Amino acid sequence: MHTLAASLLVLAVLILSARGPLSEYWLSTWHWRFGIESFPSGTSHSPWLQFSFVRPKPSNATAATALERYIARESAGKRRWGFDSSTGRGWGHAPEPKLLGFGWDTVAHADWFGRARPDLRGVNMAWSSFGAPNWYWAILLSAYPLIRFGRIVRHGTVRWWRLSRTCCLSCGYDLRESPGVCRECGALRTGGPASS
Numbered sequence: 001m002h003t004l005a006a007s008l009l010v011l012a013v014l015i016l017s018a019r020g021p022l023s024e025y026w027l028s029t030w031h032w033r034f035g036i037e038s039f040p041s042g043t044s045h046s047p048w049l050q051f052s053f054v055r056p057k058p059s060n061a062t063a064a065t066a067l068e069r070y071i072a073r074e075s076a077g078k079r080r081w082g083f084d085s086s087t088g089r090g091w092g093h094a095p096e097p098k099l100l101g102f103g104w105d106t107v108a109h110a111d112w113f114g115r116a117r118p119d120l121r122g123v124n125m126a127w128s129s130f131g132a133p134n135w136y137w138a139i140l141l142s143a144y145p146l147i148r149f150g151r152i153v154r155h156g157t158v159r160w161w162r163l164s165r166t167c168c169l170s171c172g173y174d175l176r177e178s179p180g181v182c183r184e185c186g187a188l189r190t191g192g193p194a195s196s
Ligand SMILES: [Zn+2]
Pocket: 168, 169, 170, 171, 172, 173, 182, 183, 184, 185, 186, 187
């Protein structure tokens, strides 16, 4: 039953996120940011969920050294990672669908860090995204719970069928002539209607 609940929870999250404004959740370290971004309908896509990986990308050795120095200085004594989220941002980048509805790309923002900090001139930002429409994710995420649920239903149906026909629960052999132990597989007879 927990698999069915998980599947319904995933669907509910997708439906709710599709109705709200653009929302995003980020896990950050001093070297990269990993985020889940939800785009509502009304943007360039149908409701869309994507995973993004953002990291600084120095364009040369000098910029790389400057970036490492900056990180070492700023991160000293601070937490190695952080979490933040935001909703309703006015802009967002979602890649165009490429294969079977999935889309991905990497957008390079030249001198993104250098614009704010002259000491980081030449440090670009690489923003990679991988996404798909919400209903794609819904199918992918609910496939396993649905298969599990199907197995439970099939198992229950087979059990009910064998019980109602006085057959062995483990192998299906006809037990009307052998009330104690199954002659086919040796399983003890448990439950089921008494043979008359
Ligand atoms: Zn049997």
